[in-house]
Amino acid sequence: MAWHLENIPDAHAVVNFAPTLLEQLADYNQQLKGRFKGTGCLKDPLLLALDSPVQPAHIEDRRQLINACLRLNDEKLVQPFPAFAKLAEIARWALEDADRLCYVNDQCLIDMLVWYHLAWMGESVKRNDVRIQALMNKARQFSFHDRRQLMIVIGELLDGLIPRYKKLAELGRVELSVTPYAHPILPLMLDINSTLEAMPDAPLPVHKCYPDGQQRADWHMEEGISVFESFFGFRPAGCWPSEGAVSTEALALIDRHGFKWAASGENVLRNSLRQSGxxxxxxxxxxxxxxxxxxxxxxxxxxxxxxxxxxTGWTADDAVSDFVHHLSNIQATTDDDKDRVVSVILDGENAWEYYSYNGFYFLQSLYRRLAAHPDIELTTFSNCLTKGHVKPAELPVMMAGSWVYGTFSTWIGDEDKNRAWDLLTEAKQAYDEVMAEQNFEPETQAAIERQLAICEGSDWFWWFGDYNSADSVSDFDRLYRLHLSNLYQMLGLEVPQKLSETISLGGAGAEQGGTMRRGN
Incomplete structure (x- = not known):
């Protein structure tokens, strides 16, 4: 994404970073730097296997590794590469019967690992880095030297990513915004009953109030700003509240922390406009x-x-022409409004796996066509308000909701989601009791507070429910209960038995793997 914006001077965009993502990028960067120096170790199992001279010997370890290497879009990221497609075919055959895994040799695993990382490599890197091109041309029988070259490229990309975005921001090509620290749903943290504004019949968790939700929401805001500033060196003007989830109280919170703008979903606005008459x-x-x-x-x-x-299924030129046509229609129907702004907002990473060539041709065509269009100005939210002199209209009533359907149904109101909220609330109650009685060392207290924040993140609740695939739900279910268990242990408490019980089983496969939802 940075490459497209770097190479089209008139392109502008807002790029949002969750603080936990910034920390994860820094963590991976340090892992690789330590590994290259021989002083650290890798925690990511796929990077560890890529870098290791010895592949797993046990059948179950091999099965897990092969399954992990198949977690990508087959049509767009596997089939275009004949060598990878053949490996995937062999791997799926082997996975059908555990006995077959005995005959999958180390070179097969190594080649799968290399191709997995090559397939996920940014398209700009595939096209411009001769080391990556050499590996793709070699296609098979990768050596340890080949793997080390791939690791070096990955390390360089991780090390340079944040500085590249910082430079784009300094040049005014990109506006960087931030999300509350661990990506919590602010309105639900502030008032679980805000669920009922857009979903009046929704069942709620047993615990109807998240303890000290206001204080916790303030903590996520302050910590998010602090982490952002530590990476980029300036305070952001904009806040993308997690999942575009807003309410009257949430917007007041964001306003109080000094932000100039926030953003949400169309259905939230439509509900609010109707409520306001x-x-x-x-x-x-x-x-x-x-x-x-x-x-x-x-x-x-x-x-x-x-x-x-x-x-995702269109040619790039047809898709961009259709997009510009829609914008022209919007222009024609809003010609008398000098404050008109069209906000196009989507997950920054999830869509491109489903495009040919990682969205390369679509993004190139989109940015170039929009930048050159005489009636369209690519801009950022801050520039709209300052250089564009756009004046926000007054909205008398804000109805609580998110960018997904204009409700909070993706995170609450389902039996499994509600149970997850009750487990979190009970953990928070235990946290409050221990903190009131004990004086931890500052470093320990900070670690416990961060662990609580991780448990408060929105993604746990996103995945629970029968409309997501069982494999994905199982992963997030296990991780959520592990994080809650870690919190109890850090507090010096016995882990409740109920955290040994599965929260959600999942069901049918979701559109695009469940990583995104449509706004409508």
Whole structure:
């Protein structure tokens, strides 16, 4: 994504970083630097296997490694490479019968590991790095030297990524924004009953209030800003609240922390406009709540979901022409509004796995066509408010919701999701009791507080429910219960027996693996 913006001077975009992602990037970077110096070890099992001179001997370890190497889009990331496609065919055959795994030799595992990392490599790197091109041309029988070359490239990319975005921000080509520290759903943390504003009949967890939710929400905001500043050296003007989840209280919180803008989903705005007795088609402009300076922009669900889901099967030129056509229609219907802004917002990474060539041709064509269009100005939210002199309209009533369907149904209101909320609330109650009685060393207290924050993240609740694949749900179910168990142990408490019990089993496969939802 950085490469496209670096190579098209008139392109502009807002790029949001969750603070935990920044920390993860830094952690991986340090792991690789330590490994190259011989002073550290790798924690990621696939990188560890890629770097290891010895492959796993046990059948179950081999099965897990092969399964992990098959976790990518087969049509777009496997089949275009004949050598990888043949390996995947062999791997799937071997996985059908455990006895067959005995005959999968180390070279087969090594070649799968190399191709897995090559397939996920950014398209700009595949096209411009001669080391990666040499590996792709070799295609098979990769040596330890080949693997080390691949590790060096990965290390360079990790080391240079944040500085590249920082430079883009300094040049004014990109605006960087931030999310609350561990990606919590702020409105639910502040008031679980806000669920009922858009879902009046939704069942709620047994515990109807998250303890000290206001204090915890403030902590995530402050910590998020602090982590962002430590990486980029400046305070962000914009906040993308996790999953675009907002409410009156959440926007007041964001405003109080000094942000100039936030953003959410189209259905949140439509619900709020209807509740306010206003035209619910007036979606292409920012709004502010009475008494607040904070401007809130709202996602055009139709345009955003076309990129996220529909255009994956189109040719790049046809998709971009269709996109520009839709923008021209919006222009024609909003010609009398000098404050019009079209907000296209989607997950920054998830869509491109489903595009040919990792979205390379689509993104190149999209940015170039929009940058050159006489009636369209690529911009950022801050520039809209300052250089563009866009004035937010007043929105009398804000109905709580998120960018997914305009509700919180992806995170609460389902039996499994509600159970997860109750487990979190009970862990928080235990945390409060211990913290009131004990004085931990500052470093220990900070570690416990961070562990609680991880448990408060939104993604756990996202995956629970029968509309996600069983494999993905199983992974997140296990990790969530492990994190809650770690919190109890860090507090010096016995782990409750109920954390040994599965929360959710999952069900049918979700669109695009469940990593994204449509706005509508």
């Amino acid at each position: 206003l035209d619910d088609n007036a979606i292409h402009k920012p709004y502010h709540l009475p008494g607040q300076k904070l401007a809130c922009f709202f996602r055009d669900d139709g345009l955003s979901d076309l990129i996220g889901f529909t255009y």
